[in-house]
Amino acid sequence: xxxxxLDPLIPAAAPATRFLSQLLPGESATVVQLQAKGAIRQRLxxxxxxxxxxxxxEKLAPLxxxxxxxxxxxxxxxxxxxxxxxxxxxxxxxxx
Amino acid sequence: MASVVALAGNPNCGKTxxxxxxxxxxxxxxxxxxxxxxxxxxxxxxxxxxLEVVDLPGTYSLSARSxxxxxxxxxxxxxxxDLIINVLDASNLERNLYLTTQLLELGKxxxxxxxxxxxxxxxxxxxxxxxxxxxxxGPVIPTVGNREEGIxxxxxxxxxVLQGAEPKVRNFEAxxxxxxxxxxxxxxxxxxxxxxxxxxxxxRLARSVQPRWLALQLLEGSxxxxxxxxxxxxxxxxxxxxxxxxxxxxxxxxxxxxTLLAEHRYGYLHGLMREVATQSGEPVKSATSKLDGLLTHRxxxxxIFLLVMVTMYTLSFVLGKFPQDWIDGGFKAxxxxxxxxxxxxxxxxLLTDGIIPGVSAVMVFLPVIxxxxxxxxxxEDTGYMARAAFIMDRAMHLMGLHGKxxxxxxxxxxxxxxxxxxxxTIESKQDRLITILVTPLISCSARLxxxxxxxxxxxxxxxxxxxxVAMHFLGFGLAMIMGRILRSTLFSGxxxxxxxELPPYRMPVLRATTIHMWDKAKVFxxxxxxxxxxxxxxxxxxxxxxxxxxxxxxQEYRQQxxxxxxxxxxxxxxxxxxxxxxxxxxxxIVNHSLAAWLGKKVEPLLRPILDPxxxxxEAWKDVIALTAGFVAKEIVVSTMAxxxxxxxxxxxxxxxxxxxxxxxxxxxxxPLTAVAFMVFTLxxxxxxxxxxxxxxxxxxxxxAGFSVAYGLGLGWLLAWGTVVIxxxxxxx
Numbered sequence: 063x064x065x066x067x068l069d070p071l072i073p074a075a076a077p078a079t080r081f082l083s084q085l086l087p088g089e090s091a092t093v094v095q096l097q098a099k100g101a102i103r104q105r106l107x108x109x110x111x112x113x114x115x116x117x118x119x120e121k122l123a124p125l126x127x128x129x130x131x132x133x134x135x136x137x138x139x140x141x142x143x144x145x146x147x148x149x150x151x152x153x154x155x156x157x158x
Numbered sequence: 159m160a161s162v163v164a165l166a167g168n169p170n171c172g173k174t175x176x177x178x179x180x181x182x183x184x185x186x187x188x189x190x191x192x193x194x195x196x197x198x199x200x201x202x203x204x205x206x207x208x209l210e211v212v213d214l215p216g217t218y219s220l221s222a223r224s225x226x227x228x229x230x231x232x233x234x235x236x237x238x239x240d241l242i243i244n245v246l247d248a249s250n251l252e253r254n255l256y257l258t259t260q261l262l263e264l265g266k267x268x269x270x271x272x273x274x275x276x277x278x279x280x281x282x283x284x285x286x287x288x289x290x291x292x293x294x295x296g297p298v299i300p301t302v303g304n305r306e307e308g309i310x311x312x313x314x315x316x317x318x319v320l321q322g323a324e325p326k327v328r329n330f331e332a333x334x335x336x337x338x339x340x341x342x343x344x345x346x347x348x349x350x351x352x353x354x355x356x357x358x359x360x361x362r363l364a365r366s367v368q369p370r371w372l373a374l375q376l377l378e379g380s381x382x383x384x385x386x387x388x389x390x391x392x393x394x395x396x397x398x399x400x401x402x403x404x405x406x407x408x409x410x411x412x413x414x415x416x417t418l419l420a421e422h423r424y425g426y427l428h429g430l431m432r433e434v435a436t437q438s439g440e441p442v443k444s445a446t447s448k449l450d451g452l453l454t455h456r457x458x459x460x461x462i463f464l465l466v467m468v469t470m471y472t473l474s475f476v477l478g479k480f481p482q483d484w485i486d487g488g489f490k491a492x493x494x495x496x497x498x499x500x501x502x503x504x505x506x507x508l509l510t511d512g513i514i515p516g517v518s519a520v521m522v523f524l525p526v527i528x529x530x531x532x533x534x535x536x537x538e539d540t541g542y543m544a545r546a547a548f549i550m551d552r553a554m555h556l557m558g559l560h561g562k563x564x565x566x567x568x569x570x571x572x573x574x575x576x577x578x579x580x581x582x583t584i585e586s587k588q589d590r591l592i593t594i595l596v597t598p599l600i601s602c603s604a605r606l607x608x609x610x611x612x613x614x615x616x617x618x619x620x621x622x623x624x625x626x627v628a629m630h631f632l633g634f635g636l637a638m639i640m641g642r643i644l645r646s647t648l649f650s651g652x653x654x655x656x657x658x659e660l661p662p663y664r665m666p667v668l669r670a671t672t673i674h675m676w677d678k679a680k681v682f683x684x685x686x687x688x689x690x691x692x693x694x695x696x697x698x699x700x701x702x703x704x705x706x707x708x709x710x711x712x713q714e715y716r717q718q719x720x721x722x723x724x725x726x727x728x729x730x731x732x733x734x735x736x737x738x739x740x741x742x743x744x745x746x747i748v749n750h751s752l753a754a755w756l757g758k759k760v761e762p763l764l765r766p767i768l769d770p771x772x773x774x775x776e777a778w779k780d781v782i783a784l785t786a787g788f789v790a791k792e793i794v795v796s797t798m799a800x801x802x803x804x805x806x807x808x809x810x811x812x813x814x815x816x817x818x819x820x821x822x823x824x825x826x827x828x829p830l831t832a833v834a835f836m837v838f839t840l841x842x843x844x845x846x847x848x849x850x851x852x853x854x855x856x857x858x859x860x861x862a863g864f865s866v867a868y869g870l871g872l873g874w875l876l877a878w879g880t881v882v883i884x885x886x887x888x889x890x
Contacts, residue, residue, distance in 0.1 A: 101654065104379075108219040108420065110424060125551075125552035130660060134250075135253075136659065137446075137659070137660040138660060
């Protein structure tokens with residue numbers, strides 16, 4: 063693990079991108095790209111899913127779907143199919 | 159002339175509480191034209207100036223993708239709007255300001271309300287108000303909506319801005335020579351200017367709406383903006399420019415225009431937040447996240463949710479049953495009193511059998527509507543509604559529905575009417591319509607009364623209970639299947655995104671809940687009540703005429719009564735005999751009524767269900783009962799009692815009521831056709847109250863008609879299927 067892996071904006075050394083739906087509760091990530099189209103894309107943009115935005119997966123609903131995220135200081139929920147349209151770069155967790 | 163003030167803001171920003179605080183009791187609740195989105199407006203007088211405050215639907219943006227956004231965008235762009243109040247949740251400022259970036263581009267004066275300041279302070283957020291005022295170009299008033307703090311200052315600011323006496327209002331247009339409050343960067347600004355130039359070729363269009371606002375909306379692909387541009391004589395030129403700008407931006411910046419605009423806005427807001435907001439210390443674990451740890455817990459979340467639902471159901475349908483019974487009893491007593499006092503005749507019958515039961519049929523809904531709507535408003539204001547949707551979404555999504563559909567469906571098993579009203583909480587129009595259309599399939603407590611009588615007649619207690627449970631499962635299963643079918647046929651468009659905010663938990667304001675309850679009751683009385691009343695009166699007419707006007711019959715009845723009264727028998731026996739006489743007269747009238755004529759005409763259609771061997775002579779009477787049941791399904795039973803001339807009241811010591819004995823021995827119904835009858839009763843049509851509510855909530859008679867038609871079709875098919883399958887299995 064090199065030092066610049068802590069900076070999610072440096073892709074070369076950062077962990078591989080994943081879809082938001084693949085993240086586990088407690089994981090944080092940075093938005094890389096929205097692959098959704100139409101109304102969903104527009105809604106995601108308005109809610110703050112823009113390139114570089116950091117988010118954290120808070121938990122999954124009791125039945126496993128949807129998921130709860132924290133983004134720009136507020137909580138929101140998202141179905142996993144919708145999360146599957148959002149490409150993210152997981153942030154390396156620094157354990158103190 | 160009152161100045162028009164529009165109240166705009168995100169959902170959950172406390173906009174409605176603020177609206178209530180501003181307007182008090184002088185308010186009007188209706189729908190926006192052509193849609194079923196609530197429109198609230200109210201009058202406000204400050205320093206001699208009359209203001210009309212219009213509460214817009216809460217939206218995250220004005221890009222006009224959803225119905226709510228379209229309404230908000232088109233209303234805000236109207237020249238009649240003099241001033242905008244932009245309500246912002248101080249504890250979630252950055253996301254709330256996204257809408258603000260779009261509002262600013264309208265070029266209208268804005269007063270900003272920084273609501274929920276207490277929440278923000280508690281979580282250690284400090285906001286520099288003077289700096290925010292300079293950046294946003296308008297007065298910023300801190301408030302705590304649910305304690306009505308800052309309302310006075312807000313009112314003063316409104317008047318000052320309207321009078322043009324507020325120096326904080328900035329004219330970005332003039333200050334920045336062209337570009338508005340935000341600079342979108344070289345490439346975007348260049349394309350914007352080109353679009354604006356094309357818009358300005360149509361002087362009328364450029365006057366009616368801020369050209370920069372329209373250009374931005376067009377680039378973003380707003381439907382409302384396209385509609386405006388389509389009306390212009392230069393639409394071709396505008397359209398060509400938009401297409402070429404989009405292509406250019408995609409090629410040069412590698413993203414579509416909507417994404418670029420959103421990125422710029424959030425980029426701008428990120429910088430703005432750095433200047434105006436400071437977070438002191440580490441954010442503490444808030445009460446919300448502690449509560450959420452419990453309420454959406456992996457194992458405890460569902461049991462707690464079910465407990466909340468049971469409580470709500472009990473309050474609405476068990477507790478609500480008491481006032482409902484008082485209302486029902488009161489009207490029945492009134493009706494009995496009048497029919498005893500007034501001379502028997504057509505007018506008396508109109509009053510006692512038509513109008514009073516009609517009014518009663520409307521009024522009995524009121525307690526349950528008010529309680530249920532109160533509960534829902536409470537759940538919404540606390541923030542739990544979003545969690546309920548979060549917990550249930552997966553299960554409901556399998557049915558082609560939304561997490562928020564669960565409450566209407568569950569409450570439907572008490573009564574469909576308030577259940578359909580409860581569907582209003584579902585934001586997406588598609589999801590709401592599907593929920594509204596499948597809710598009537600959920601078996602309600604009125605239908606239960608029919609099953610109890612019929613199943614109790616033809617089956618032993620255990621079998622009857624089983625049949626009744628089966629009916630409820632059938633209703634629920636059908637709702638599930640129809641949900642999926644509707645989703646993949648009539649509503650096959652892309653399903654609305656579930657992206658849903660989970661707002662912080664908040665203590666609701668009691669006043670807001672009561673206002674909400676009262677509004678819902680009023681809407682029900684004025685919109686649905688009239689339909690129910692008219693329908694009840696129509697059914698009265700169909701089932702009484704022409705018999706009730708038959709003078710000879712009336713004469714006979716009077717003579718028979720006199721004869722009984724003259725008999726030398728004990729008083730109880732006399733009362734009993736008089737009751738029988740009255741039932742006989744009613745039976746005669748109904749069995750020779752227009753409804754009976756109709757029943758005989760329609761009966762062949764229902765023969766495969768109710769009379770597969772064509773052996774029954776009285777199957778047409780079932781049709782009368784079903785017709786009457788359209789008013790309210792429990793009326794099926796009381797109508798059967800009249801047409802079969804057998805009381806539905808059980809005599810002490812007997813297992814079956816006279817009606818049940820008559821049904822078993824004289825009507826020719828068999829256990830199998832009885833089940834078919836129950837299946838048909840479940841589905842054949844939503845009752846009148848439900849139909850009226852569907853019309854109200856779906857916005858069109860078309861959907862109400864559709865629900866009746868598909869109910870009849872589906873009901874027939876399934877009842878017929880019951881008979882066919884039952885017979886091949888050897889049942890009769």
